[in-house]
Structure formats: C-alpha cells, structure tokens
Amino acid sequence: MTIFCEQHPTEPAHWTCSDCGSSFCPDCVLKRDAGDYVLGKIIHMCPKCVIPAEWIGAANTIVPFWNRLPKFFTYPLHPIPLLFNIGVCIMLLIASLLPLVKIIFILLLVGSVIKYSFSVLFRTAQGNMKPPSFTAGTVSESLKPVFKLLLLYFIGLIWTVIIIKYTGKAPGTLFWITFENLLLPAMIMILVATESVFHAVNPNLFIRLIFRIGKGYFAMCALLALLGAAPFVLLNLLMKIIPVGFNVFLFAFLLIYYRILSYHLMGYVLLQYNQEVGYEVDYDEFQNMSGNSKPEIPDPEAGLLTQINFMSREGKLDEAITLIKESTNTNDISNIKLSEQYYKLLKMKKMYPQMADHAVSYLHMLVRDKEKKKACDVFLECLSVDKEFTSAPVNIFAVAGWLYETGKVKEAMAAYNRIIKLYPGDNLVPNAYFRIAQIYHDRLMDTAKAKKILNAIIKKFPDHDIVQQAGNYLSTLPG
Numbered sequence: 001m002t003i004f005c006e007q008h009p010t011e012p013a014h015w016t017c018s019d020c021g022s023s024f025c026p027d028c029v030l031k032r033d034a035g036d037y038v039l040g041k042i043i044h045m046c047p048k049c050v051i052p053a054e055w056i057g058a059a060n061t062i063v064p065f066w067n068r069l070p071k072f073f074t075y076p077l078h079p080i081p082l083l084f085n086i087g088v089c090i091m092l093l094i095a096s097l098l099p100l101v102k103i104i105f106i107l108l109l110v111g112s113v114i115k116y117s118f119s120v121l122f123r124t125a126q127g128n129m130k131p132p133s134f135t136a137g138t139v140s141e142s143l144k145p146v147f148k149l150l151l152l153y154f155i156g157l158i159w160t161v162i163i164i165k166y167t168g169k170a171p172g173t174l175f176w177i178t179f180e181n182l183l184l185p186a187m188i189m190i191l192v193a194t195e196s197v198f199h200a201v202n203p204n205l206f207i208r209l210i211f212r213i214g215k216g217y218f219a220m221c222a223l224l225a226l227l228g229a230a231p232f233v234l235l236n237l238l239m240k241i242i243p244v245g246f247n248v249f250l251f252a253f254l255l256i257y258y259r260i261l262s263y264h265l266m267g268y269v270l271l272q273y274n275q276e277v278g279y280e281v282d283y284d285e286f287q288n289m290s291g292n293s294k295p296e297i298p299d300p301e302a303g304l305l306t307q308i309n310f311m312s313r314e315g316k317l318d319e320a321i322t323l324i325k326e327s328t329n330t331n332d333i334s335n336i337k338l339s340e341q342y343y344k345l346l347k348m349k350k351m352y353p354q355m356a357d358h359a360v361s362y363l364h365m366l367v368r369d370k371e372k373k374k375a376c377d378v379f380l381e382c383l384s385v386d387k388e389f390t391s392a393p394v395n396i397f398a399v400a401g402w403l404y405e406t407g408k409v410k411e412a413m414a415a416y417n418r419i420i421k422l423y424p425g426d427n428l429v430p431n432a433y434f435r436i437a438q439i440y441h442d443r444l445m446d447t448a449k450a451k452k453i454l455n456a457i458i459k460k461f462p463d464h465d466i467v468q469q470a471g472n473y474l475s476t477l478p479g
C-alpha cells in the first residue's frame with residue numbers, strides 16, 4: 001500500500017520520521033547539507049522534528065513490476081543489450097566452425113552472458129533502468145560470479161541426484177523443477193545482493209526472502225518459468241521454416257534475450273522489495289540513476305520555509321518568527337516565499353512596525369517578479385499601518401501603475417504624489433507628474449489641470465526624456 005505525503009495526499013511519500021511518524025514527499029522534506037566533510041551529501045530531515053528522516057524505500061515510489069511488464073520485454077531490445085546479444089550469437093556461429101577451440105570459445109561466451117546478466121540485475125536493483133554497457137572486461141574480468149552461479153546449479157544438481165538415489169526418479173525430478181523455478185531466483189537475488197554463495201544457499205535466507213516478498217515472488221517465478229519455456233516453443237515452431245545453420249543463431253539469440261529480460265525482472269523485484277528483503281539501495285543513487293528528479297541542491301532558505309510552513313500550520317507563530325529572525329538577516333531574504341511567509345506572520349501577530357520594515361525588501365521582490373496584486377496589497381497595507389511607509393521610487397512607481405490598472409485611481413494618484421514629495425530629485429519625478437496629468441484628463445475629466453501639469457513638466461524638466469511624450473500628449477488634448 002502506498003504511503004502518501006502528509007501535506008500532499010496524492011504525492012507518494014519518500015521519507016518518514018521515526019519520531020512523529022509523519023511521511024513527506026521530496027517537496028516537504030527538509031534538505032540539509034551534511035557539511036564540508038561529506039561534500040555534496042544531503043541529509044533529509046523531518047520538517048517538524050528537525051531530525052534525520054528515513055527513506056521509505058523504492059517500493060513506495062516505483063511502479064510495481066506487474067504494472068510495467070511491457071518494459072521488461074523491451075529492455076533487452078535496447079541498443080546496448082541487443083548489440084551484445086547479436087555479437088555473442090555471431091561469435092557463437094564462428095566458434096562452431098572451429099572444431100579445436102570450440103569448447104573454450106563457447107564457455108567464454110556463456111561466461112560473458114552470465115556476467116552481463118549479473119550486471120543487469122545489479123544495476124536494476126540499484127534503481128538504474130538503463131542497461132549496462134559491456135566492454136572487453138565483461139568477458140575477461142573476474143569470472144567469479146560465473147563460477148558462483150554454476151556452483152548454485154551444481155548444489156541443486158547434487159541434491160537432485162541424492163534424492164533420486166534414495167527416493168526415486170519422480171521426487172527427484174519434482175525437486176529439480178522446484179529448485180530451478182522457485183528457489184533459484186531467490187538464491188540468485190541473494191547472490192547478487194551479498195556476493196556470497198554461502199548466503200545464497202542458506203535456506204534461512206532464501207526462504208525468508210520468498211515469504212517476505214510473498215505473492216509478488218510467486219508471480220515473478222510464474223512469469224520467469226513461462227518466459228523460460230518460450231525460446232524452446234518458438235524454435236520448435238520455426239524449425240521447419242528456417243535454414244538449419246540459422247537455428248543455432250536464433251536459439252542462442254532467444255536464450256540470451258530471455259536471460260537479460262529475466263535478470264532485469266529479478267533486479268526490479270529486488271528493488272521493489274528492497275525494504276522487505278533488507279537489500280540496501282542508496283537513496284541518492286536511486287534518485288540520480290532512475291532520473292526521477294533533478295539533483296537536489298539544498299537551499300537553506302527553502303529548507304527554512306518548509307520548517308516555517310509546518311510551524312505555522314501547527315499555530316506556532318511566535319516560534320516561527322523567532323526562527324526566521326535567528327536564521328536569517330530578515331531584510332536579506334532572497335526566497336520570495338519565505339519573505340512572504342515572514343510578512344504574513346508579522347501581520348497575523350500585528351507586529352506592524354516590523355511588518356512595514358520587512359515589507360521594504362519584500363515589496364522589492366514582488367515588483368521584480370511583477371506580482372501585481374500582492375505588491376499593491378502590501379503597499380496599501382503598510383501605508384495603512386505606517387503613514388511614513390516608503391520604498392524605492394522605482395517600486396512605488398510600478399505599484400502606482402498597477403493600482404491605476406485595477407481601478408484604484410485615488411491610491412495611484414497618492415502613490416505618484418509620494419514619489420514627488422519624498423524623492424524630489426529623482427529621475428522618475430517628471431514621469432510621476434506625467435501620469436498624474438493623464439489621470440486628471442482620463443479619469444477626473446479635468447483637462448485644464450492636466451494641461452497645466454504638462455506645461456509645467458516641459459518648462460521645469462526640459463532635458464528629461466518625458467518632455468517629448470508630454471508635448472505629444474498635450475497636442476492631443478482638446479481646446
């Protein structure tokens with residue numbers, strides 16, 4: 001059952017807090033840099049308790065394997081495994097023509113297929129859905145996993161022989177079928193996870209793994225058995241219509257295709273149930289490899305915001321305000337959301353002088369981001385609590401324009417006048433006069449007053465850019 005984020009009921013949770021039991025999506029979890037000693041390492045924390053949170057595991061966020069069956073079938077057809085498969089088949093054909101070294105050649109090729117499928121399993125289990133590339137090393141490098149796998153088969157074979165010897169052929173055959181189809185997949189998964197044959201053949205481990213995964217495991221085995229039979233069935237059907245020499249090639253191709261597919265599937269099951277099985281998947285690697293999200297860069301202010309949001313929801317307003325003051329130089333906050341939250345908190349707590357003080361930098365960001373409505377609201381709110389409230393002329397000028405757009409003519413006029421009164425030497429003063437003239441004519445039907453102002457602009461600021469515009473406007477006015 002999927003666990004969802006406490007704040008986003010449709011987002012699967014990635015993290016859970018062992019202390020308060022809440023679960024969070026990547027947007028809600030608090031991200032902190034682990035510090036200089038582990039460069040680039042990020043710690044994920046519970047935004048409520050501010051202690052490290054635990055990863056819920058891949059199962060909660062990945063598609064269950066039975067819902068992505070077509071993808072398992074296309075995996076071996078990805079260019080890399082496809083090329084590998086065809087390459088091995090061609091070499092196999094060549095080897096079959098060299099009577100003397102045939103056996104060695106074939107063993108090497110089988111070994112490379114086993115090695116490649118192991119790396120498919122391992123990679124998939126780590127959350128990486130891109131097939132591994134192969135190099136000359138794939139064949140020549142350590143053949144240990146090959147021997148380990150053969151050892152597993154060998155152990156199964158010995159047991160079968162023993163059972164046949166003491167109880168007869170039927171129980172022995174039954175044992176082999178059970179071994180190959182039901183036990184071996186679990187053993188292989190343990191072998192890849194632990195790299196130890198000793199662990200892989202330990203019934204205490206593989207039986208436990210089977211029961212931990214439960215129904216999903218048996219579904220996987222059924223699928224593997226079905227697919228395992230497919231190459232033989234297919235070949236039987238095609239035998240009559242294809243040339244004999246091509247038989248070997250096709251059969252080998254189908255076997256390798258099946259092998260890559262099944263190891264990819266086993267790897268995926270291991271990933272999906274990594275928590276149940278106790279197989280460790282590194283979260284950062286999982287995220288990076290599966291391309292689930294962009295690399296996370298912890299932004300201290302974004303982290304703080306997450307924390308503040310949780311505190312606000314729980315009504316801890318004073319604590320939230322204190323935390324912001326302690327963690328930032330409040331007028332240098334660059335995260336607009338955090339700035340907004342701080343402004344709102346101060347407003348809710350009716351801390352008006354501090355609210356107006358913070359609004360200076362907040363309003364600056366609102367104007368920069370063209371947040372018209374919010375900028376107007378903040379400007380008017382601050383003026384209502386503090387008649388002396390002011391901001392840089394350029395900000396007031398922008399807000400005045402937006403106020404006018406939304407029909408707040410009186411407020412817009414007051415804002416333009418504010419620039420003229422408080423910043424008489426500013427370059428925007430003539431522009432403010434010009435806007436006032438426009439308002440007089442367009443809105444207040446006082447053309448005479450508009451003309452008076454326009455003439456004054458031309459006379460008083462002859463070198464300013466606005467003069468030409470003022471002249472043009474003046475010429476359109478009647479009378």
Ligand SMILES: [Zn+2]
Nearest residue numbers: 017020046049
């Ligand atoms: Zn917690």
Ligand SMILES: [Zn+2]
Nearest residue numbers: 005008025028
């Ligand atoms: Zn969330």
